[in-house]
Amino acid sequence: MENKRYYDIAVVGAGPSGAILVKEIIKSRPDLKIVLIDGQTEELSKPCGGLLSPSAQKVIARLNMVLPKSVLVDPQIFAVQTMDIDQNITRLYQRCYLNMDRYAFDKWLLSFATQNATIINGRCTKIEKEGDSYNLNVVTATEKIKLSANFIVGADGGSSIVRRTFFKGMKVQYVSIQQWYEDKGQNVPNYSCIFDAKTSDSCSWTIRKDKYLIYGGAFDKKGCREAFENQKARLENFLGNPFGKPVKTEACLVSSPRKIKDFCTGKEKVFLVGEAAGFISASSFEGFSSALLSGKALADAFIKGKTYQQIQKEYSKNTRSLRHRLRKRAVKRALLCNPFIRKIVMKSGIQSISLYNN
Ligand SMILES: Cc1cc2nc3c(=O)[nH]c(=O)nc-3n(C[C@H](O)[C@H](O)[C@H](O)COP(=O)(O)OP(=O)(O)OC[C@H]3O[C@@H](n4cnc5c(N)ncnc54)[C@H](O)[C@@H]3O)c2cc1C
Known part of the structure; x- marks a missing residue:
């Protein structure tokens, strides 16, 4: 057979x-x-953020499996810095992800x-x-x-x-583009979620992984590379420093079920x-x-x-x-990617964390 x-x-x-x-x-x-x-x-x-969410952790627990530490990378991150570049708002939200290879x-x-x-x-x-x-x-x-x-x-x-x-x-499918840079301590959040209505109606992210810093995002298929480069320049400007020379660029399609x-x-x-x-x-x-x-x-x-x-x-x-x-x-x-609603939510500070108010 x-x-x-x-x-x-x-x-x-x-x-x-x-x-x-x-x-x-x-x-x-x-x-x-x-x-x-x-x-x-x-x-x-596969291009990926490699973050294991609490819901995925629950499924792994229900399957009676335990994650080996060889799968984990540095650093382990407790919060996401959410930034709306276009509207100039930043907030910190608690997250309980595991950072993996x-x-x-x-x-x-x-x-x-x-x-x-x-x-x-x-x-x-x-x-x-x-x-x-x-x-x-x-x-x-x-x-x-x-x-x-x-x-x-x-x-x-x-x-x-x-x-x-x-x-x-x-x-609806986006092209997800990620670039890897050597981590030279750039002034970039360890983990961030980025919105910028000027370059994408979806979100982007930065994540640190061992010796690297990743910046990636999801962009409309048409003109995706140009939108990525535009957003990168706007983000570098927003954070006040460049990421440096990329060591790797990767891309794939990512679905957005509506x-x-x-x-x-x-x-x-x-x-x-x-x-x-x-x-x-x-x-x-x-x-x-x-x-x-x-x-x-x-x-x-x-x-x-x-x-x-x-x-x-x-x-x-x-x-x-x-x-x-x-x-x-x-x-x-639909709510988060609407700039007006996002502004209200982020400005309200609801569910965000700050040093003295939580
Ligand atoms: C940039 C990016 C970042 C992401 N970050 C996260 C994250 O941090 N956390 C999270 O939970 N999810 C994340 N996701 C989503 C997550 O990667 C996917 O939802 C998840 O991997 C889906 O698993 P899967 O097994 O269905 O498919 P995939 O993981 O996509 O696996 C499909 C496999 O099929 C193989 N394959 C495809 N076509 C063929 C073919 N023709 N012949 C043979 N093999 C083939 C591929 O090589 C691949 O190994 C991210 C997605 C993207 C695009």
Whole structure:
């Protein structure tokens, strides 16, 4: 069977959603032949802030997992400095995130999936339905492989080939651009959330990570690089010092689900998890909690359901409250990204922290 490369389930993408899905299925169904395909390398790893939110921490706790310290980086941050450059307002809000090395986090999650699944380090370039199963073309560094599977899972993030092939894409997507600089003690907050209506209707951020300082943001696809450079210049001016010469620039698409129909869990024998399904916060781009939760939800559906209809129904039921929670984040985004409302909220100081008033 192995030579024919036929699998019960082919999972495209080994980020948090794909890794947890496989980890959780193989625990109860070691009989299933699963292949996990991902082209990620340390050099071509996903651009990310790598902050583990309290909701993601809760999911990890509920999965009975503990985070190894090898995944963490310096510094650990207790607050976000929120800045509205255009309206010249700054506020500090408490946050309880863990600061991580994103690539190390993915590798750690993947280590649980490797025991009973076949891992292919390559990119899936085409998927086609043939009769009752699906054929996949995968390109690795050394060969082109053809696989066949009974079920397909798209765990392949914001630019999901699975979603593009079988379903409608996400309506609103930004290009997220991040630059890394050597940390030379620049006068930049350790962690900040930046609004600047002149250059983006979304948000940007700075984060310190070990020896580096990251500045990134989400920008309209059209003219994204120009908007990024404009905003960087405005931010440097606002903070009063330049970031320096970038050592790395990275970019990817990031989804911003606004409506219930932006969430797509799949149909027939093709399912979507994590960001491919639209499970990401539109207000903060926090996506680890939804990726882990949806991966677990689909694994439970696979374990419980005997037919694809039952799996589909169970998965949809398991993710109902997640969809509602993310819908609320879209409402929050609409409020936060409205400069007028943001000004009122920030000026009021509500929920902000200061030294003597809290
Ligand atoms: C710039 C940025 C910063 C972010 N910061 C944070 C943060 O600090 N905290 C947080 O909680 N969330 C953050 N997010 C969101 C978070 O990264 C995602 O929501 C989360 O990673 C989604 O997990 P996933 O497993 O669904 O998809 P991903 O993590 O995107 O993983 C998809 C995987 O699929 C692989 N893949 C894609 N296409 C193919 C293909 N054709 N063939 C084979 N493999 C493929 C990719 O290599 C990747 O490994 C950020 C997002 C961006 C863009």
